[in-house]
Amino acid sequence: MMSLRQFAKHLVVLVGLTALPMLSTAGDLGPVPPKAKMNASDTTKCVEPIGDMRKNHMEFLKHKRDETMREGVRTKTHSLVECIDCHVTPNDKGEFARIGDDEHFCSSCHNYAAVNVDCFDCHSDLPQGAATKNPHLNKLTAGGTK
Amino acid sequence: MSPNNSENKTDQYRRKFLSQSAAVAGLAIAPGLVLNQVAHAKSDSDKASSANRWGILIDTNKCNKGCTDCVTACKTENGWGSVDGKASSETHSSKEQQAQWIRKVTITDKQTGHVQSLPLMCQHCETAPCVDVCPTGASMKREDGIVQVDKHICIGCRYCMMACPYKARSFIHEKLELQKATAPRGIGTVESCNMCAHRVDKDQNPACVEACTKAEHSAMIFGDLKDANSAISIELKKHGGEQIRADLGLNTGVRYQGL
Numbered sequence: 370m371m372s373l374r375q376f377a378k379h380l381v382v383l384v385g386l387t388a389l390p391m392l393s394t395a396g397d398l399g400p401v402p403p404k405a406k407m408n409a410s411d412t413t414k415c416v417e418p419i420g421d422m423r424k425n426h427m428e429f430l431k432h433k434r435d436e437t438m439r440e441g442v443r444t445k446t447h448s449l450v451e452c453i454d455c456h457v458t459p460n461d462k463g464e465f466a467r468i469g470d471d472e473h474f475c476s477s478c479h480n481y482a483a484v485n486v487d488c489f490d491c492h493s494d495l496p497q498g499a500a501t502k503n504p505h506l507n508k509l510t511a512g513g514t515k
Numbered sequence: 516m517s518p519n520n521s522e523n524k525t526d527q528y529r530r531k532f533l534s535q536s537a538a539v540a541g542l543a544i545a546p547g548l549v550l551n552q553v554a555h556a557k558s559d560s561d562k563a564s565s566a567n568r569w570g571i572l573i574d575t576n577k578c579n580k581g582c583t584d585c586v587t588a589c590k591t592e593n594g595w596g597s598v599d600g601k602a603s604s605e606t607h608s609s610k611e612q613q614a615q616w617i618r619k620v621t622i623t624d625k626q627t628g629h630v631q632s633l634p635l636m637c638q639h640c641e642t643a644p645c646v647d648v649c650p651t652g653a654s655m656k657r658e659d660g661i662v663q664v665d666k667h668i669c670i671g672c673r674y675c676m677m678a679c680p681y682k683a684r685s686f687i688h689e690k691l692e693l694q695k696a697t698a699p700r701g702i703g704t705v706e707s708c709n710m711c712a713h714r715v716d717k718d719q720n721p722a723c724v725e726a727c728t729k730a731e732h733s734a735m736i737f738g739d740l741k742d743a744n745s746a747i748s749i750e751l752k753k754h755g756g757e758q759i760r761a762d763l764g765l766n767t768g769v770r771y772q773g774l
Contacts, residue, residue: 438665441563441657441716450696491666491701493694 400481402474403466406455416446426452430488449488454496468494556718568641568660569710570740570768571724572747572756573633577734580621580632585735588726589617589636592711593698607689614685614700616708617723631774634723634735636708637662637683638759639768645675645684654705660740660768663709671703680760683707710737710768740768 408414415422417429433447445451456474459465466472468489471480475494479486557563590596595614597603605613617636623629639662645654646662653669656662664675664684676684684707691701697713700706711721719725724737738747750756756770 434667438667439655439657441557441659441712442561443559443713443716445559489692490690491694491699491704493692493696493699495693497696 400478402477403456403458403472405474406458409455416451449492450497453492453494457494457496457499459499465495465499557716559716563657563659563661563712563716565658566741568740568768569715570639570660570738570747570770571710571721572736572738572750572770572772574734574772575631575633576773577732578632578634579730579732579734580630582730582732583619584726584730584732585634585723586617586619588722589708592695592714592722593700594695595698595700595706604691605687605689612686612688614687614706616683616685616706633771633774635681635683635759636723636769637679637710638681638765639708639710641766641768643765644678644680648674648678650674657712659715661710661712661715662707662768663712664705664707666699666701666704666706669704671705673705675705679707680763680765 405415409416417425422429429447430449430452434449436442437448453474457465458474460472466476469476469480471477473494475486475488587598590598593616595603595616596605603613617634620633620635622631622633624631639656639660641656641660643654643656643662646656648654650672651668651670653665653667654662654675655665671686673686676682676686684705686705687700687702689702694700711719711723714721720728720737724735727733727735736747736750738745740748740751742748743752751770754772756772757774758765758767758770759774
């Protein structure tokens with residue numbers, strides 16, 4: 370029969386072993402998307418709850434694109450242009466990350482998850498007006514590093 | 516007075532009452548209708564409606580031969596081609612391949628030597644050949660008659676370019692960036708004039724029409740062909756307007772005068 374002291378010793382080893390994998394992955398924090406320009410409202414951060422956006426943003430965008438493109442509905446909620454305007458922000462030097470850069474809002478997750486998007490074959494990856502205001506644009510036109 | 520006669524009188528009275536009340540009702544409705552037309556407002560959440568059919572009427576006699584303001588305005592609004600002598604973003608395409616949403620065409624009558632100049636773009640046909648032939652449904656006509664390409668589902672087969680009798684469409688051969696938010700366009704898709712749908716949805720005139728009016732040529736009128744009181748309908752009723760290749764029976768939304 371195991372004494373109390375022996376049991377405690379085993380427990381410590383067990384806990385230690387369980388914690389090991391956690392320690393080994395502690396360096397990988399996952400994607401770090403840049404902060405949005407502002408909250409959508411006083412009570413909501415984004416136009417939908419953040420968990421919902423993370424899981425379903427593609428569905429919202431797809432629904433909105435058909436409404437706008439085919440039916441002429443021009444509301445701003447769920448519009449890709451509004452996402453870009455709020456979420457793609459310049460860094461301290463006033464430079465904008467381009468699609469493909471880890472620092473770009475969309476790419477920060479999409480690079481991590483290795484999911485390609487073709488939205489930006491046609492849509493601009495920068496907020497409107499950012500291109501003309503940005504003195505560093507020529508350095509950035511390579512279209513991202515990945 | 517016979518009972519028959521009094522019945523008739525009752526009928527007459529009823530008829531008179533009904534016709535008078537109908538007149539009153541007519542008066543009550545009319546200001547509402549007028550208000551509706553003046554406000555004309557489509558809110559952002561409203562869908563394009565089949566109650567409208569947008570069209571453009573172009574008077575070739577007023578169109579200035581050397582003027583390309585409509586083309587420049589379209590380029591600036593939708594971000595295609597070269598503006599102010601700057602190189603086009605489509606550097607790898609030949610001149611024939613490059614985007615051409617709207618172009619100026621000069622016609623010379625060989626017999627009389629009469630030269631005419633006119634802008635030519637998508638004619639926004641009611642029975643559009645480009646919509647007929649599209650295998651994916653990308654080439655489409657909105658409820659309000661605007662013909663356009665849904666680039667989300669365009670596979671770039673270019674059947675519509677072959678089908679269009681007006682050569683109004685072009686294909687993008689190369690990777691583009693920093694497009695206008697209101698006019699997304701990219702590699703592997705076909706594009707053409709969409710009558711500035713984003714402006715029409717905000718009750719504005721298309722960029723070409725606005726530029727023509729601004730240049731004081733006023734050769735282009737934009738409006739609702741289904742509204743008998745719109746400027747375009749009144750002008751069409753008064754002086755008529757021709758379709759290019761009317762023999763094809765496409766019932767185009769863009770009409771010309773003085774051809």
